[in-house]
């Protein structure tokens with residue numbers, strides 16, 4: 001299979017845009033679908049078991065430049081703590097299941113870190129790093145459950161959380177409670 005040209009999964013297409021690919025950065029509005037343009041995609045989903053359905057809380061695309069700005073809001077200590085957290089999680093995944101195929105895990109709707117299906121969670125997020133119309137090579141899309149997100153949030157200092165809330169509020173116009181979801185999705189890929 002050509003690793004350079006994996007399709008962006010349908011689940012990460014733009015629901016508001018009739019299921020097309022996200023085409024513009026949510027922050028600076030630059031165009032994303034040029035071949036060499038790198039950007040990050042994220043979608044946060046809440047399950048509604050009573051109705052046997054799920055609801056997208058928010059979804060967005062952010063270009064690599066804006067993502068870098070976002071990361072500046074984090075102190076070095078927080079960044080290091082988060083990176084270590086996700087690195088250890090990744091190592092555990094491969095230690096326990098050496099043959100884990102990350103692309104398959106995503107397709108099967110499994111949280112990368114817990115291995116559980118998304119229907120066991122109240123909320124979960126999906127994220128991918130992309131280049132133009134395709135996934136960035138060797139950057140599999142991932143699903144992260146609320147369980148893992150909560151665990152990682154405990155690593156952020158109160159100050160860092162404030163900074164991130166401010167950034168998200170000024171650029172996205174979303175409620176602050178989504179801020180932590182947003183930023184941890186970002187860090188999970190780094």
Ligand SMILES: [Zn+2]
Pocket residue numbers: 025026027028029030062063064065066067
């Ligand atoms: Zn941007």
